[in-house]
Amino acid sequence: MRGKDLSSLEWQPVNDPNGMTAYEAFDAKGRSYYLVRNKHKPEMMFVISDGFTVPPGWYTDKGGSIRRVS
Numbered sequence: 001m002r003g004k005d006l007s008s009l010e011w012q013p014v015n016d017p018n019g020m021t022a023y024e025a026f027d028a029k030g031r032s033y034y035l036v037r038n039k040h041k042p043e044m045m046f047v048i049s050d051g052f053t054v055p056p057g058w059y060t061d062k063g064g065s066i067r068r069v070s
Contacts, residue, residue, distance in 0.1 A: 003056035006033055006047055011066045023066065035059055035066070044069070 009025035014034070016022070022045055023035040033055075035045040045059045058070045 005057070005068045006055065007059060007066050007068045009033065011035065022061070035061075 006025070006027075009027060011023040011025045014021045014024050020036050020039075021034050022037050025033050027033070032050040034048045036048055038044040038046065043060050043062045045061070047055045047057065047059065049055060057068050059066055060069050
């Protein structure tokens with residue numbers, strides 16, 4: 001897997017009226033990250049950082065907790 005695993009951050013649910021952004025979290029340096037649902041496979045999510053970059057990796061909340069799947 002490329003990139004760092006962000007699943008250990010304290011992800012909090014987001015109330016997004018569009019239903020795309022599912023969670024947000026902040027790292028120790030205060031950078032924010034957002035988990036965005038894939039439109040065709042909503043159980044899969046990707047990360048967007050506050051700098052609008054997309055760190056590599058796919059995440060899921062299937063089963064209750066956030067975990068990286070690739």
